[in-house]
Amino acid sequence: MIVDEIYGEFELEPVLQDLIHSSPVQRLKGIHQGGASYLVNRAWNVTRFEHSVGVMLLIRRLKGSVEEQIAGLLHDVSHTAFSHVIDFVLDKESEDFHEEIFEETLVNSEIPSLLESYGYSIEQVIKGNYPLLEQPLPLLCADRVDYTLRDLYRYGYITRDEVDSFVSSLCVVNDVICIEGMKQAEWFVKSYYKEVQDFFMDPLNVYGYDRLIQLLREALYLQVITKEDFLLQDEEVLAKVRTSESPELLKRYLEITSTVVLQENDKDYDIHLKGKPRLIDPTVIVKGQPYVSSEISNAINEMNTRAEHRARKGSYIKVKQKTRL
Template sequence: MSAQHIVISDPLYGQTTVNEPALIDLIESAAVQRLKEISMGGIVALLGVSPPTTRFIHSVGAMLLIRYLGGSVEEQAAALLHDVSHTSLSHVIDYVFDQVSTQDFHDIEKERYVLTTDIPSICMRHGIRFPDVLDERKYRLLEQPAPRLCADRVDYTLRDLVPLGIASNEEAVSMLTKLVVVDGRMAFADADTAAKFGAVYMACSSASWLHPRNLGLYEICGAALLLAFEKKLIDRNDIWGTDKDLWRKLVRVADDDAGVAALVAELIGGADFERVPESQADLIARAKIRWIDPDVLTDAGVAPLTSLSPAYRDMVDQYRCDNREVLFLRRRERHLAPA
């Protein structure tokens, strides 16, 4: 029997009591609970070199953000489910299946995976439209085409500020309070806050998704998994458990294959990387370039920040110039202690 209410304490959104049966049942579902063992950072979180934030914390956070902004129960449910099909080690799987630039393997597999879980029956029991609730594009607070603001991007950015050492929680909450909803979409109430958010968004990306060490570890882990797949040491059934399940399986199969063993040894040994010119590189890394162009509420309506602030437009242009979907790395002598 489900609880009659759940009290959630979150550093961004404070204490929230959830008493809607549909949301309680989804939070308590096996499929959503699995996300407690799936990290946002994948292999770099597992190795202890990036924040240990889980997809469960982020998914509940996206739900709370939509709730804070007055979104419907169905849109809150969609937020809870938006990452439910993330595989073990999260976006590492995109490196296996050559989808790095879009990082959408979990979206492609979403409906197929969810049909194997308890989610459809929960949705049907509570009158939540299924499979419509899986289509994030139907929910304007939850998802927007890049580079617009949406609950997904706002929550994971504000949540990472403290562990990445970019800003304080007080600063994160201050930005949160300046969000408004216009025609069903998010915007900031003023350009200064929008510019601050844009700057920390790109700083977070540089410190995590585009960090040379992280890119190198993703490539190596992806190569190890791909080799294990090709040699049928691992199959697709293995990627729908937890991060630790897949990692343990990869370490085990390394005993049977020298190629996998060499790559796993590099991961465990704390490989580190730096960006270099192409002529000096010993690893080519693929990346998804993330940037944001927040909408701002003005007297004339809503406008993207790049149209209002030449300084911010120049910052974005420089960031995009400095970062490409293919980056060149070289192994460093320094080693990090494995987790």
């Protein structure tokens, strides 16, 4: 039995139970979904483990195969410490470093032998086509839906009733996750932009990202950490920084954990951070027929236009004041 705060209680097959308890999946308990977020606000604490289990369970609710549930559970095992922060540290504009090392990370773990003991193969996970798990933007997929609902619910942006109502509206048509009803589609698009823009581009979040990127770049340069250390957990990497003899690194670390006063200001700024645009335009079912939601909803079309403009502009932050915690 597994209990999830978003999807409820489930009985799982033994292969899924054992995968959850495997070292690569358990490691994700120490990888925070928001990267630097938890360092500047301890309440921003969703982990890749919770998300990975959630993706598996959402695929299960949508009647996906056990193979696709396995793929959902394992899709983030190669995420590095601090998640997408490392893409900025390594100048990966496509933000896909974890995908580059996915196969190597899986193959060199206990996962292949565990899968084989239940009659599955690692090739199925790596090479398989899993349309419920992953779809290109702007379509819905289990990965995208789960991190939106999980973060926003945990952080108090959306209610339990809203989550339940939305999850109940999901269906699958031609292997694509769709939303039944325009009201729910508009709700999700609005919620999604709360996640990828209001939350990720929150000034405090941007500040944490910027300072952690600088810290980790400096730690790499000073050889206090190595690129391989990014396959440790967040706190294991930070422990190497804290126990180093570098005054510069300790100063940078204390900057992240200080109280700051921040202001959005695109004329006089200390930090400018941009990520790749993440626009959403889900398929909606209206009177039994599928539609691209923006083609029949002015509200969604307007939300997407505003979101694209904001994403391309990025976030400009002025650091007004810093105080040691």
